[in-house]
Amino acid sequence: MLKKLNATLAMGGATALALSLAAPAYAQDQVELTWLVDNGPSTVDIAEALVAAYEEKNPNVSIELEIRPGGGEGDNIVKTRLATGEMTDIFVYNSGSLLQAIAPQQTLMPLTDQPFMDNVQEAFQSVVSTDGEVFGVPYGAAQGGGILYNSAIYEELGLEVPQTWDAFMENNSAIDEAGYIPVIQTFRESWTSQIFVLADFYNVLQAEPDFAERYTNNEAKYATSEAAQKGFERLAAIHEAGYTNEDFNALGYQEGLEMLANKEGAHYPMITFAIPSLETNYPDQVDDIGFFALPGDDADSNGLTTWMPAGVYVPQTTSNPEVAMDFLGFIASVEGCEAMIDAVGANGPYLIEGCGLPDDVVPAVRDMLPYFEEGRVEPALEFLSPIKGPALEQITVEVGSGFRDPASAAELYDQDVRKQAQQLGLEGW
Incomplete structure (x- = not known):
């Protein structure tokens, strides 16, 4: 049930703020969280x-949801309410570098010493931490950036999932010779052109582990980093080899998914948030869609660039810190994880220890799990640095269309990034 309430709710007695070791106060008193x-x-x-x-487990606790807009308007609401001390008892917000915009050390309660944080995988803790303190638990599933592929084509041609970029290009050659489109591109929706650059970041970190920090400090550039520039080079290589559909500039995202599902194309560079659309629109073909990480130069360092879920946080202004913490502990438990899966399905790992996915998840989701289980994951750059130039998708369209070479694209993107860093007021820019 959704109700919009004021952020400040009384707990019913001053003693309710201190929980007894023998029995928490909220076990007897009615408590309301927002x-x-x-x-x-x-x-x-x-x-x-x-x-x-x-609430079923804790009948003395009532949690009222307040709904805010998304996008910039919602972001401003969060920042304003934190600044004025009018934030709800708990709230959902970005993880990663964008979390720094709300100064978590000054506004949020740390979770570092909470026992339930042992249930939260380090891959997520790293993107809700600052100055040695952890502030959030994961809300929803993680996503991966890489290649959705048609496994029926792979089986027909006897191909194996590539572990290196050279092996990927060899597969593309075989697919092309067989009369299929090797790589589907959908530049009518320009955001889809970025995937080769964004999803290559795991490979960047294998070559330059401190790239994100130096990049944020204006000490590393795409134009001067061989590893970082490879995302642009790989995008260009696909076009130069003629491995894309001829109508790549006119085709849209949903049409690209249709081509993949209908076995017209073998590969679609994409983030795995596309999986629910495939399940809904192509239920008879979705079992033929797999996923693999964007390959790099070395099979021994093959891994996945990940997009982490949002976090759930407790502001320092909450009037019910113990109950709020207990609720976060529930979210970070197997039982809480299973409630999320029941609500929206399992389209990626939930980053809670012990929370397995159902046996009937689609192959593309199952293909993601080994990367997480084996620790072969790194957050996308946007989770490690606040800098992402707004013109990237226009630049990658030019590269993927053959109108701009990778070196000049990297230089142009560095210029775009400088403008944004200066707008953010970052030191060293």
């Missing part, structure tokens, strides 16, 4: 499921 979430359908569905499951 929770601010954005209006995304899956966000709300997850929240409702978690509230229902927690």
Whole structure:
């Protein structure tokens, strides 16, 4: 049930703020928490499921959801309410570098010493931490950036999932000779052109582990980093080899998924948030769609660039810190994880120890799991640095269309990044 309430709710007695070791106060007293979430359908569905499951276990606790807009408007609401001390008892917000925009050390309660943080995988803890303190638990599933592929084509041609870029290009050659489109591109929606650059970041970190820090400090550039520039080079190589569909500039995202599902093309560079659309629109073909990470130069360092879920946080202004913490502990438990899966399905790992995925997940989701289980994952650059130039998708369209070479693209993107870093007021720019 959704209700919009004021952020400050009384707990019913001053003693309710201190929990007894023998029995928590909220076990006897009625406690009300408020929770601010954005209006995304899956966000709300997850929240409702978690509230229902927690309230069933804790009948003396009532959690009221407050819904905010998404995008910039919602972002401003979060920042304003934190600044004015009017934030709800718990709230959902970005993980990664964008978390720094709300100064977590000054506004949030640290979770570092909470026992339930042992359940949260380090891959997520790293993107909700600053100055040695951890501040959030994961809300939803992680996603991966790489290649969705048609396994029926692979089986027909006797191909194996590539571990290196050279092996990937060899597969593309065989696919081309067989009369299929090797790589689907959909530049009518220009954001899709970025995947080769963004998903290559795991490979960048294998060559330059401190790239994100130096990049943020204006000490590393795409134009002067051989590893970072390779994303542009790989995008160009696909076009130069003639491995894309001829209508790549006119085709859109949903049409690209249709081509992949209908076995017209073998590979679609994409983030795995596309999987639910494939499940919904192509239920008879989705079992023929797999996924692998964007290959780099070395099979021994093959791994996945990941897009982490948002976090759930407790502001320092909450009037119910113990109960709020207990609810976060529930979210970070196997039971809480299963409530999220029941609400929206399993389209990626949930980063909670012990929370396995159902046996009937589609192959593309199953293909992601070994990367996480084996620790072969790194967050996308946007989770490690606040700098992402707004013109990247226009630049990658030019590279992927053969109108700009990779070296000049890297230089142009560095210029775009400088403008944004200066707007953010970062030191050294």
